[in-house]
Amino acid sequence: MFGIIKQKLPGPKRFTLPFSLSLKTREVIAAYIFLAPFLIFFSIFFVRATISSVNISFYDWRLLRPTRPYVGLDNYVDLFEDEIWWASVGHTVYFTAITVVGTTLVGLAAAVAVTRPVRGQGFFRVLLYIPQLMSVGAIGLIWNWLLSGQFGVINYILSFVGVRPINWLGEPDLVLPALSLATIWWTFGFPMLIFIAGLQGIPEQLYEAAKIDGASGWQSFVYITLPLLRPTILFVTVTGVIGHFQVFGQPYIISGGGGPGRASWTVIIYLYQQAWVAFRMGYGAAVAVAIAIIMAVITAVQFVTISRRVEY
């Protein structure tokens, strides 16, 4: 055994080069070799694309037309004056708000229940996360049928409490809550798992101390659990807002491309319609930039609120 080590000791001969590089230089070269594939792909598909998107948005660029006149800010002016755009923004904000509140509440309640010392904890956790794994394609087909006004099972269940059949996907006022219900069903599993991890990080002694002081279960939830979960709640709502604001598949599949009429057009449906149905690339690029700005503002506002609140 010692013999083997002795044999290895003479050191790495294979690095002998005709000229010598300092260790520092070698590390720099190695670093850039390691980074190269990432930087190449990132530059082409992200940096170039982002800059190009802003550039395209200044042109009246239509896919099927040979000329692309420069129009300055016209696309943005048109966008600003388009009622359909603002309606889509409104739908998206409404959908995002109820979906994020819904998934957060259901996820939190499920996490609290599942972290009680109940039997079958692991089983419930695995079961309740199933929908989150499904594709929007599959959940789209399922919920389009469940919500059907004619033969839908949701209406069947409601009929037992005396509710007359409702045309969920045909009523402009009901389609967004209906899509939101489907989305809450689909996506509460992620907040649930994040909340479970958050709850497990709260020291058990705090609850014991509260109990000795005579606190009820609800009181310890409000005065111990919720304040200590604040960072988790903020993570869940921030990721939820970013994710759900980009909703596309649910209106595309469940309510037939954003129907009835344009009642469930979201900003991404609007982008899709402009760029890939009307083939208006320049206008579409302006839409994409606008969406990016809105989302950056929302995220920034959330981060500011977070940092303020955490300071106490």
Place this chain on the structure above:
Amino acid sequence: MNLRNSSLFRYAGAYIFLIALSAFVLFPLVITVSQSFMTNQEVNRWPPKIIPTEPTLEGYHAVLTQQDVRLDMWLRNSLFAAAGYTAAVLVICAPAAYAFARLRFPGNKVLFAFLLVTIMIPGQVTLIPNYLLMRDLSWIDTFNALIFPGAANVFGVFLLRQFFMQVPQELEEAAILDGAGYFGRFWHVILPLSTNALTALGIFVFLGHYNDLFWPIIVTSSLETRTLPVGLSIIQSSYAGQYRPMILAGAVLSTVPILIVYVIFQRRIIQGVTLTGMGGR
């Protein structure tokens, strides 16, 4: 037995809630599976039937043989593209994460801060220029379009960098004494000690791609090159009014592969969500 102390009694509220929530989760799935075995007449009935009187495979037969429905092909495309994408992400992001975590080079901090800022910019801005690039490269309707544009996954770099930094420095120093170069240290020390992070990232990147809808809609156009979610949306729009059991059968068949993955990697997926913060929408 003392009823007051048994957990069943003390946590009755939690049990009732969990059972109700499980019912809410399972109900749509059970209805879908059950009605996928019905005939078209039986599905289109009020009040709806929950259990098929005479289970039939008509819907499944139709979804696999219909001229304009190529479920087998879509499934193959989805699996192949998702696997290729996952491999590309790992191959591209892991070395970059290693450089950021362990190597000293000019621009390390600046570059990393720049990547942090870009995470604030939503991917939608890149859609139109990347789509135009795919057209120029004639990559529309090819796997290249589904695999490469998203392969430089910034989040993957962050995540792996975080884990690589936790690998004890001494282990790498030991490898240096054994004569390992940068690649040797990366390959023989860092990667084997980060398998948890690598699998978690791999699983979520795979699932995310398998379930993606928007990008495949715009970069595929022929029936043979569609992916599963796009294919399902096509069945929905062309057959919703005509043949519901077939649509439900499509939903069931497209979900089975995911459930198989879930059963196998169940623990890793559940742990992976909290490990990585991935796995949401």
